[in-house]
Amino acid sequence: MNMNYRNANPDDxxxxxxxxxxxxxxxxxxxxxxxxxxxxxxxRKLEQENAIIAYDKEADECAGFIGFSIHNNSITWLGVKEKxxxxxxxxxxxxxxxxxxxxxxxxxxNTYPQDYLPGRPARSLYSKHGFVETVxxxxxxxxxxxxxxxxxxxxxxxxxx
Numbered sequence: 001m002n003m004n005y006r007n008a009n010p011d012d013x014x015x016x017x018x019x020x021x022x023x024x025x026x027x028x029x030x031x032x033x034x035x036x037x038x039x040x041x042x043x044r045k046l047e048q049e050n051a052i053i054a055y056d057k058e059a060d061e062c063a064g065f066i067g068f069s070i071h072n073n074s075i076t077w078l079g080v081k082e083k084x085x086x087x088x089x090x091x092x093x094x095x096x097x098x099x100x101x102x103x104x105x106x107x108x109x110n111t112y113p114q115d116y117l118p119g120r121p122a123r124s125l126y127s128k129h130g131f132v133e134t135v136x137x138x139x140x141x142x143x144x145x146x147x148x149x150x151x152x153x154x155x156x157x158x159x160x161x
Contacts, residue, residue, distance in 0.1 A: 001087065002058045005096050008051040008065065015053065015062035016042050023079040026118045028144050037142070042067070045076070052096045054080070054089045066093040073101050075109040078122070085121070094129050098151075107131075107151040113138050116145070123149070 008016065017033040020042070024032035032038050045051040045067040054064040064080035075097055080090045101107050109126055112119025114136075123133075126149045135148035 001056060003063060003089065003092070004055045004057055005052055005092055006055070007049055008046055008053040009049070010043070010046045012051075012053055012062075013042060013046060015055075016046070016051070016065045019062055019065050019079045019081055022081045027079070029142075041077070050076075052093055054084070054093055056084070064089045064093055066097055068097045068101070070100065073105050073107050075107075078109075090122075090125050091128065094125065098129065103151070104153050106134075106153065108134075109149050110141055110146040111149050113145055113147050 017039070020038060021033035024030045029035060029038065042051075050069060051065060051067045053062060055061070056063045062081070063084040065077070066075060066079075067077035068075050075094070078090060078093060080093070098107070109131060111122050111126060114120075114123070130151045131149035132152070133147055134150040134152070138145040138147055140146070
């Protein structure tokens with residue numbers, strides 16, 4: 001697998017929608033690739049250069065996407081096509097975004113509640129990268145129940161020397 005990770009641009013919209021079609025069921029939005037609010041979100045992230053694409057050069061296809069917000073210091077969307085899952089693509093996308101975010105402030109992502117079985121791999125992936133559940137009371141985002149995971153900055157002032 002010869003994977004390339006790069007900043008996505010507006011020309012990559014069709015590939016992002018292809019990933020959205022593949023993951024829409026897991027994300028509880030089966031029509032995500034044709035959903036108007038998702039389309040507007042994806043276009044905005046691409047125009048703001050707040051998205052990274054994983055591209056399989058050998059297969060000549062997109063493997064995954066991650067959207068983020070520098071302003072909010074957060075990951076806003078992550079999707080990896082089924083055939084690329086458990087191959088490190090999601091981890092590399094997260095690492096790419098974490099290298100751009102401010103580790104002196106809380107880094108957040110909204111993800112699935114523990115009782116949503118299809119969302120457990122995403123929860124596990126975020127945990128692997130240092131995220132912990134910080135808001136376990138479920139809240140709705142676009143009508144879907146979510147919880148907040150965060151990477152909390154270390155308070156160096158309280159560390160013993």
